[in-house]
Amino acid sequence: MTDFQAILDGNRLALSRLLTQVENDSPESRAALVELFPHTGKAHLIGVTGSPGTGKSSLVNQLALHYRKLENKRVAVVAVDPSSPFTGGAVLGDRVRMRDLAGDPGVFIRSMATRGSLGGLAQSTANVVRVFDAAGYDIVIIETVGAGQSEVDIARLAHTTLVVEAPGLGDDIQAIKAGILEIADILVVNKADRPGVEMTEKALKSMLELAHPVQRRFKHHGTYMDVPVYETQPQTQVWIPLIQRTISTDGAGIPELVQSIGRHVAYLTQSGDWTLRERTRLEVELDGLIREELVARFRRNVPVEQYESVLEKIVQRKMSPGEAVKLLMDGRFK
């Protein structure tokens, strides 16, 4: 039994316990999420993504410090590390952060690592974010390593997405990250005291010009079930991604970055995009849960022996996968 009132009151121990349950997707946590849901929708969700080596974690640290100390906001950081066990970056990152932020009741840092599929990680990150939202954190920063589709999925959670770059990471990095650029609301050139900062900024500018902002926004909000919400939305205003220099080791550029984030919030509110992003996010989540539940029901309803025998026929090329699906599904969904 979860003590909802304790969480709504900001009790850290109760919060910490619930977060663990949510990560483990326990039945208690599912019930708790239902109870907490009406209290969500107030936090500003900021996604921060970027390759290893961009100084992303210390940037997040600086952002959290700024919001906490200069704007008196309550800040939660969710650090998501979908990479392989090689790096172990998340744990180390926490320790470094602790020095600056430990003991402050208005700051909560949580690391999450991949356990099952990346899809599962996106869902449990969404739930963890929701708990922080209900618990009254004003800002929730979601930090991910920029490495592909998973980041795009997780970025969809955020109202404002920061993509972090740094000088001297090579041309190939740029090419890989073309897809990641498309989700950026603000491009941060961190480590701006390093040589090559002008070149990096120039490269980003020319990529932005290529990206055709209007089309970009449509793609950003594209959802799985293809509900044509945009047709009814007038596209009166377009957000052109800002480029911002920072040096996260000494905090230079952080006040300007916070100001840009504020401008983005103002844009989101005025254009109606805030509501649109909320809706899209909830729709993507609903679709994911529907898929999960459909598969769970399928597994409960199709005997393992039948599934195995059909698979065996496919392996022996006696039945095609398409035929097998028809056979397995026959009459099971009305």
Added chain:
Amino acid sequence: MTDFQAILDGNRLALSRLLTQVENDSPESRAALVELFPHTGKAHLIGVTGSPGTGKSSLVNQLALHYRKLENKRVAVVAVDPSSPFTGGAVLGDRVRMRDLAGDPGVFIRSMATRGSLGGLAQSTANVVRVFDAAGYDIVIIETVGAGQSEVDIARLAHTTLVVEAPGLGDDIQAIKAGILEIADILVVNKADRPGVEMTEKALKSMLELAHPVQRRFKHHGTYMDVPVYETQPQTQVWIPLIQRTISTDGAGIPELVQSIGRHVAYLTQSGDWTLRERTRLEVELDGLIREELVARFRRNVPVEQYESVLEKIVQRKMSPGEAVKLLMDGRFK
């Protein structure tokens, strides 16, 4: 109506037509895939993945030339480009290749670009590969840009996976690709005439040592439905990924690479891994098709108005996503 016999006989025009239908997922192509399925399972599928700048495409070109001219094999190349519209790499690649291989009836090159979701691309790539297999191509090379989960999915199609590196791409590239390394059967250090080749090779070796080969193999074969096939499989033999230097511009190292690929085929056959990979591949495909069909049936059965009204309640925080799923699914799957 597809002319199956023409395809089995190796008619290029009929083949080309069917490939287009398969890419468009037309009803005719679905029927054709059922008909062709019993004729598949003979080709050796070789996956080649690597970042832009590694010279991957010309390496594939050289491999195809070698198999064709020195071993008299029929070779198909499927070049998959899941990147954003910025690069346009696939089309350019084809043109360069044409000079060497055009007009040879024993070679067929096909480029595929992302149209819908990456999941859809993996499925249509699987189908295109299957058509080449049925049409009697001995070797099917599947080439992808190494940029994340999609490559892992597509690599699952292959019996043998080559990961291509090149000197001078920087440390950060290495970090990003930790996950990609785990799928490599052979690591190719291309552009081996460039400075820094020893360092790249050394970095790869130390990463391989970190990767714990036994654990790696278990992960490699892990499937979605969690059927514990491994428990019954004795793990008598382990493949340690080979590292191979090549210079694709002049073909140096290609005969040695082909030899290593041959050793991998021998290993797969002797260890039983060939059968295991086939089975895993077909199982992953079956699971994907089941998911797709479940969602399609759900969409047909749940009125759009009901879905929209439930989503609206979620947006207004009057119903949680979890509750919404229960409501939408109620009684619909027996």
